[in-house]
Amino acid sequence: LVQPFKQVFRELYVPTQDEADKDESRRYSGYQIQVRQTLATLRSRGWVADYESGLRKVFHKQGVVVTLYARADWFSPSDAEAPAIEYVSFNRTRGIEPLHISDIDPVLYSEVMRDVDLTVSIAFVGGVDPETGQSTRELRAAIVRCTAEMLKLNNVRVDGNFAFIKGTLAEYTVHLGSAIVRQKGGNEIPIIPVHSSQRGKLYLPFVDEDPKTVEIVSKVVLLAEDNKLKDPTILQWIERQ
Missing domain, CATH: 3.30.310 (TATA-Binding Protein)
Structure with a gap:
């Protein structure tokens, strides 16, 4: 997969009123x-x-x-x-x-x-801050929505800090801060991004500056088409509905 929207989203950070006259x-x-x-x-x-x-x-x-x-x-x-x-x-x-x-x-x-x-x-200490900067969450939400629209993934929606996916095998959530995947009902599904040279592992093919955003988008796309999953490790964690 190619990421055609790279550099389209550039969050604008503006000074607050308190910062204007400070260095x-x-x-x-x-x-x-x-x-x-x-x-x-x-x-x-x-x-x-x-x-x-x-x-x-x-x-x-x-x-x-x-x-x-x-x-x-x-x-x-x-x-x-x-x-x-x-x-x-x-x-x-x-x-x-x-x-x-x-x-x-x-x-x-x-x-x-x-x-x-x-x-x-x-x-952030302890992994990813559960209250990741609002601008980062909003940016990731926008990228997920754009990706779903471009790839015609009608089974993906974003609400708050989560992307919700209604797959063929099950329903999932992906946290926009931590990238943690859970199946509906609370069961966590460990999907770990690794380099493509490590055979037998899952390769997440997007390229971007922020690896966490890449991971989130890749997981959303992967789970939206869970009927195409071949990785036995992931499949064994999914409790099919």
Whole structure:
């Protein structure tokens, strides 16, 4: 399968009224994150670790440097550590004058917040935050709806934090935050995404920046056409109606 809608959905993050005259955003303050996952996620988005500042991303063309601050050791990450995000700051690459968020290119601000929201979604302590950022949930819901419409999957609907699928073998839900699959009645069905090179395993074929969104969309499509399932491991978990 090819994902023809890649990059169609770009959530727009706008500053709150409280942020406009400040040089930092605290909208993700207090979220505890896993250091290793945070590093992996943000490095793929162009962020680098700095001994003094923490995680930084420089926009040379706009002359802006962004810093994600959390009390963490980014160079020797420990699984025992669970730092909380404190703030995201915006500064000029040259000069010492304060850079207010209201003076920042809206697209630049939106992309930075999208990076942080993605990080919270992936690296929240304990797995995926059950209260994943609203923008992330809304984006995933929109992608699921669009996918169902494009593939003519009339047995898929989205309501709240879940995608509901009425398959041939059973009915299922997929959580838009954790990607956990449950059969109607509460039985969890363990479907684990793995690389295609691992033969005998399920291959989820979509390609996107956010692996959790990819996993959710792939599971929805898979279960919407459960009559085509061949994997014996998945089939044995499904209690057929």
